[in-house]
Amino acid sequence: MSLSEFSIKSPYAVIALTLLVAALGLFAFFRTPTDLFPDTAPPQVVVVTVWPGADADDIADKVTQVIEKELNTLGGLKRITSTSRDEVSSINAEFYYSKNLGEAVVDVQNVVSRVRADLPAGIMEPRIYRISDATRPLLTLALSPKPKSHRSLEEIRLLAENTIQDLFLNVEGVADVDVFGAHKPEVRIWVDRNKLAAHHLQLGAVLAALDRNNISLPAGVVYSPKHEYLMKVSGEFENLQMIRDVPIVWQNTGMLRLRDIARVELGHSETRSIYHGNGKRAIAMNILRPEGGDTVAAIRNVKKMLPQLKAKYPDIDFEITDDQQPIIDLNVNGMRTSLIQAIILTVAVIFLFLADMRTSLIVGISIPSAFLFSLVVLWFSPYTLNMVTLSGLIIAVGMVVDASIVVLENVFRHYQNDPEKDGRRAAMVGAREVSLAITAGMLTTVVVLIPVMFSGGYTQQVMRPLNMMISSTLFASLIAALSIVPLMAAKLLARGEYKRNFIERIFTVTDYGVEKLSHIYLGILKAALKVRWLVLILAVAFLVVTMKKVKPLLGGELMPPMDTGIVNITFETPSDFTPQQVEEVLDR
Known part of the structure; x- marks a missing residue:
């Protein structure tokens, strides 16, 4: 028994499954973590070693080189970069994407343990930090005394490192809080x-x-x-x-x-760095999320707690100086709006050319069904709802209707040619005839996408969630075309002859345009078949010229630039400037 025959004979089972997918899809739409981009940072581990009183040459010779030599023996290591300056050694070990970050941290810890006896006795215990997209702060808070406040920045830092930090760590979605800004x-x-x-x-x-x-x-x-x-x-x-x-x-x-x-x-303590928040000295707190955490949800939870902190400490000014939420909301909400507009336009175009509300209704139901299924897949995957995954849904809008239209057109053709006008039989036969063709068509597209999902490196990190969304949407559209579409077509055709209403009769004028366009296309096709070798040669020549001339004009880059509305200004001062002198330059 084919899928279309099962759906027509067991309509309640299909309806129940469809409603289940719709419910799970809506739940996934609102509960899937939201972010701007997928996690693309390679696994990185940083080893920071402090040797009080040592100069940069001794740090490089007796600390950095010793640790680097042992780190080079690790498997999956891509590159090592290090910085040696007075009293501090910083080594960044970057691994290939195939290396799990947790395993990389354990390997680096073992390396440091092995060489600990070879390091100078006066060093402080080396610190190991894991670097990922989760280390990018969700938001940055600036804490400063209000006018007429008796608190100093030292007292505020003491509060920030103890009571306030503990309060933030209890917020759902917050993994760590980093306090900085001197005045320790x-x-x-x-x-x-x-x-x-x-x-x-x-x-x-x-x-x-x-x-x-x-x-x-x-x-x-x-x-x-x-x-x-x-x-x-x-x-x-x-x-x-x-x-x-x-x-x-x-x-x-x-x-x-x-x-x-x-x-x-x-x-x-001695001032080695200074933080300014909104033009004045302040103590900064970076709020960090756990790996795989919901960025937007964590930011909202932190913002909900700010009024409580302001009420508890009325003499401290809490200001948000950096926030990921506005740019995430702007871009993700824009993509969601574009997705809804694309669905509406697709259904409108189908109605414009078919001039049949029944057909448009059936195809219109198959589109959200496919999208809701793909959202369920996204919910169970390790990825977030971001610009890449939403782009996959938008790209798939035009593809999901192909199978449904083919099935529906063939069902209607069988119904019109059937003297008994049996809608149930027309739906079964019409769907069964084209099932193999539309399945092959879907698989040819998915087969092209799957290898890119396992290409490795940065490309895999970006393209895997994109292609996963496209592939799951196409698969769901095929299931909908072979189950929901025949079932709805059989029910609608069972009502007998259908007379077009006034709106549908208005749009029948497009039939004449489509018919003329088809005649023009057939004429061009017949002419091309008479000189097929010339057409092939011209096509190959056009391809070669395009690759030689047009591609260099277009150029290439890893990611297109995006205007975030943020301006970063970086300036350098002489190396012998004190932090106070740098601050004077900043205040100019």
Whole structure:
């Protein structure tokens, strides 16, 4: 039993399946994560090593080259780029797309563990970062004190790194929060050399005293017949006064404390970078999503929480200085509108040429059915609803109606030639006759698309979701043409002869135009068949001239430029400029 015969004999099963696909498709349309583009960043892992006090030459020779040499032994490695500057080594290992990012991180961690003994003893523990599209911030917040506020940027940074960061991490869709912008609080102890010498002490004694008194360690377990107690040595500093009261040494005059030989104050670490938000100094917070997370949903959740933060901290100004949502909404909503317009225009053109509302209705139902099925496929795939996947749907609009029109035209032809005017038989025979042809036509298109989905590299990352949407839409259109179309045609034709209404009679004038166009086409075809070899030679010559002359004029690029409405200005200052001097240049 063919698919068309099954659909006509079991109409309720087809209707139930169609409604199920429609419900799942609508659910997928609203629940599929939305983004601007698919994830195309190659797997990258960055190793950052800090060696306090070392110059760039020592960093390159004793840190960067040692790690690079071992990284080159990894499989799937594409390239390594590194930067060595005073105190810091940064190595970026880029892998091929076939390498899983998680595996790449584990491999790099193993490499760092193997060479750890060969690195200088004074380095800080190397840090490993995974780089993907998820590391691009969803939005950037600038936190600054409001006018007449008593908070300093140091206090705001302390809040941002603790309470505010924890609040954002509890927001659904947020994976990490990065705080930057200098003004990092630190306790500064200014030791008076003369007082230190007067008490016959060395600086090491002060450092040792601070270490002894700023600890929090487990001290064992005390057992009793009925209970056991976990013991803990708790001595962490809670405020500046506790630091000032740290005992250094017992002398004849009494206990010498830190306040007797040093000045303790709260300041901020050395300024190595400065952040300005909307023209003023601020503390910045980058909000990051998890890999594969919903970008737009996460941004909306963060924005919903901002009023609560503003109410909790009325003396802090929270401003969004960078936001992905406007450009995503603009482009994705534009693509959605284009898709709806394309469907409407396609149905209108079909009605214009066929001048039959019944035919247009049947074809019009098959289009959204195919699209809803492809949205279900997208929902179960690892991809998002973005410009690439929506482009695939728009490209497929003109293709999804081909099979339905062929089936419908053949069904109507059988019905008109049947003296008994049996619509049910006409639908079965008409669909069965062309089923093989339209299946072959669909497969020839899909077969061309599938190899591109496995081409590898950047092309695969972009073209796989595009071709997946086109292929799934074409497959769904074939199923709709062999099931929904014959079923609806059989039901409509069972009503008997159909008289065209006034609107349909108006558009029958297009029949005359189509008929004349067909006569012109047949005349050209007959003439071409008489000189077929000349036509083939001219076609080949035209192809060669096009490839030789036209293609160089068109040029080529990886991706077309897109006007995002964002202007980036980059300027360089002399290398000996301090951050404050750079800020003066920025304020000009």
